[in-house]
Amino acid sequence: MKIAVCIKRVPVMDQRLPIAASGIAIDESGLKFDVNDFDLWAVEAGLQLKEKLGQGEVVIVSLGSDAVQEQIRKALSMGADRGIHLKAAAVPPDARVVARALADELKPGGFDLILFGRVAVDVSNGATGAMVAQLLGLPCVTAVSKLEIKDGRGRAQRELEGAQEMVEFPLPAVLTIDEGLNRERLPSLKGIMAAKKKPLEVKPVTLGESRITVRRLQPPPERAAGRIIGEGSAAVPELVRLLQTEAKVL
Amino acid sequence: MPNLLAFAETRAGAIRKAGFEAVTAARACADASGGGEVHALLVGAPGIAAKADSLGEHGANVVIVTEHPAFERYNPEATAALVADRIRSGGYRVAVFSSTAQGRDLAPRVAAILDAAIVTDVIAMAIEQNDIVVTHPVDTGKLIATWAIGGSPAIIAMRPGAVLLAPSARAVRVERAEPVGDPAAVRVVTTELRMGDGATMDLGDAPVIVSGGRGLKSAENFRLVEELAAAFGNAAVGATRAVTDDGWRPHSDQIGQTGRLVSPDLYVAVGISGAIQHLAGMRTSKTIVAINKDREAPIFKVADYGIVGDVFDVVPALTAAVRAARAASA
Numbered sequence A: 001m002k003i004a005v006c007i008k009r010v011p012v013m014d015q016r017l018p019i020a021a022s023g024i025a026i027d028e029s030g031l032k033f034d035v036n037d038f039d040l041w042a043v044e045a046g047l048q049l050k051e052k053l054g055q056g057e058v059v060i061v062s063l064g065s066d067a068v069q070e071q072i073r074k075a076l077s078m079g080a081d082r083g084i085h086l087k088a089a090a091v092p093p094d095a096r097v098v099a100r101a102l103a104d105e106l107k108p109g110g111f112d113l114i115l116f117g118r119v120a121v122d123v124s125n126g127a128t129g130a131m132v133a134q135l136l137g138l139p140c141v142t143a144v145s146k147l148e149i150k151d152g153r154g155r156a157q158r159e160l161e162g163a164q165e166m167v168e169f170p171l172p173a174v175l176t177i178d179e180g181l182n183r184e185r186l187p188s189l190k191g192i193m194a195a196k197k198k199p200l201e202v203k204p205v206t207l208g209e210s211r212i213t214v215r216r217l218q219p220p221p222e223r224a225a226g227r228i229i230g231e232g233s234a235a236v237p238e239l240v241r242l243l244q245t246e247a248k249v250l
Numbered sequence B: 001m002p003n004l005l006a007f008a009e010t011r012a013g014a015i016r017k018a019g020f021e022a023v024t025a026a027r028a029c030a031d032a033s034g035g036g037e038v039h040a041l042l043v044g045a046p047g048i049a050a051k052a053d054s055l056g057e058h059g060a061n062v063v064i065v066t067e068h069p070a071f072e073r074y075n076p077e078a079t080a081a082l083v084a085d086r087i088r089s090g091g092y093r094v095a096v097f098s099s100t101a102q103g104r105d106l107a108p109r110v111a112a113i114l115d116a117a118i119v120t121d122v123i124a125m126a127i128e129q130n131d132i133v134v135t136h137p138v139d140t141g142k143l144i145a146t147w148a149i150g151g152s153p154a155i156i157a158m159r160p161g162a163v164l165l166a167p168s169a170r171a172v173r174v175e176r177a178e179p180v181g182d183p184a185a186v187r188v189v190t191t192e193l194r195m196g197d198g199a200t201m202d203l204g205d206a207p208v209i210v211s212g213g214r215g216l217k218s219a220e221n222f223r224l225v226e227e228l229a230a231a232f233g234n235a236a237v238g239a240t241r242a243v244t245d246d247g248w249r250p251h252s253d254q255i256g257q258t259g260r261l262v263s264p265d266l267y268v269a270v271g272i273s274g275a276i277q278h279l280a281g282m283r284t285s286k287t288i289v290a291i292n293k294d295r296e297a298p299i300f301k302v303a304d305y306g307i308v309g310d311v312f313d314v315v316p317a318l319t320a321a322v323r324a325a326r327a328a329s330a
């Protein structure tokens, strides 16, 4: 079984993200970066499938500047077999452009399974996986939280709002991985050493033209400072009154 | 004066609130840019056409209905082919979807078929000359981006709750459209849909969300949250990652950075500390109530109304009071 996992380098979210002087990007100097959370769960899913089947290959694909090689190495140190760095100076927030570049690379790869994260936490669009599936003409299941592959067919659970959907699909297929499927393993020291010798192919790509331009980047509007209205159940009548007369939600 | 298409999302044979919101968003956008028409697309099993008029009440001029038994449940491949075909033949400038699990599955497929730009989780949109300008939270809500989308069509998915439903009645013209290809010949087959118990609504539809955190101490105590949600009558149940990780609630209930992004009229946080990753999913709620025994809990910084207290004392009292208030106004 040949599995591709597409991973994105994103800023770590529990740090301050200062807006650059341009007003349309964050100032990346000194920021910490990591693999997008959902993509780590996708890597873990790929590794577990390979381990379960006792054979196969897990290939990591990432599009971006030279910096993304750090994230590819992390996935290799978790146990993936090789990496492909699609090299482009800057990646626009237009998922069409990203999906096209990834699809062009993945198409001739002969993969049985192509895994994505449900969403990249930086651009927060959640579109790339399903777009790649469509471009490749492959069956696609999004937001997968349970997965089983057997005899060339897959069974998955999808997360809806307050509901779950069970689906069956043939291989090859494209899946986007949601939280809940697994927790990613930490790279072991041995894994980190081994990753240094694993193949990482660099392929320059020319991206299509973005139809999305960033106009502004701003902090969210401040919420009015919170207000504590009382203590214990004695405060309940006042809360109900405020919900009725002020917030008008009751 | 371009026309807009709105996809009227359904579940279990009913139009979802998010579906009406997509129509409302398209209406507002059309009105603000010279008054193009809004065409709503309604896809479902035979009989769904009966719901067409309700889309007119929210501002649709035309409702395009496609009925087929294979559309009883969400059918991604056949729906994407149909929607893309309608957008192409209708020449719409913008197609508006809902940023729900279903919409986030459908809209990218449609965008790929049409080679169109797509933005999901949009909280505001407008047409400005040649661009569609959207506001979209990025970096887990730490920043708000304004993006301009050039080219036509633009594919937009609106965050549930970001649009206030406003009546805008039109006399609708109903048109029929045939499916594209055979909707029954799909590769991904849905074998089962597991829904909640029915006493509470789902996170995509509910004007009120009651969420519980680790302060509830156990899965059994989540009953308190469910009862409060049931007392509101129009509420869904949500949870923190601490709770879904411990298996007290399914992952689909999780609100936050790696969970659902919601914007209800009222969000009640019960025994939730208010970690930044949780706030990422709910801080755009219109009114926030927090109940926590720790006066210093960060959730109180964003709560419009906070009660410092023990959930086991406050929540049952609140449930009774909400029930009484609703009975009095009924």
Ligand SMILES: Cc1cc2nc3c(=O)[nH]c(=O)nc-3n(C[C@H](O)[C@H](O)[C@H](O)COP(=O)(O)OP(=O)(O)OC[C@H]3O[C@@H](n4cnc5c(N)ncnc54)[C@H](O)[C@@H]3O)c2cc1C
Binding pocket: A037, B212, B213, B214, B215, B216, B239, B240, B241, B242, B243, B254, B255, B256, B257, B258, B259, B260, B270, B271, B272, B273, B274, B275, B276, B277, B278, B281, B291, B292, B293, B294, B297, B309, B310, B311, B312
């Ligand atoms: C990458 C990443 C992604 C994450 N994504 C998410 C996400 O999507 N959603 C999410 O929610 N979290 C997410 N988290 C986790 C987040 O950081 C917090 O750990 C989590 O939100 C805490 O949940 P909690 O508030 O239920 O628990 P706690 O932080 O343990 O808080 C429990 C609260 O209950 C109060 N309490 C205790 N007993 C009582 C009582 N008897 N009466 C009243 N109050 C009581 C306590 O004072 C406390 O404030 C993420 C974390 C990381 C690192």
Ligand SMILES: Nc1ncnc2c1ncn2[C@@H]1O[C@H](COP(=O)(O)O)[C@@H](O)[C@H]1O
Binding pocket: A006, A007, A008, A009, A036, A038, A039, A061, A062, A063, A064, A091, A095, A098, A115, A116, A117, A118, A119, A120, A121, A123, A124, A125, A126, A127, A128, A129
């Ligand atoms: N630059 C990239 N390189 C590789 N994979 C990517 C890239 N951008 C997005 N992806 C994949 O697409 C998923 C969804 O991204 P998005 O549609 O941007 O939210 C991510 O979780 C990754 O799996």
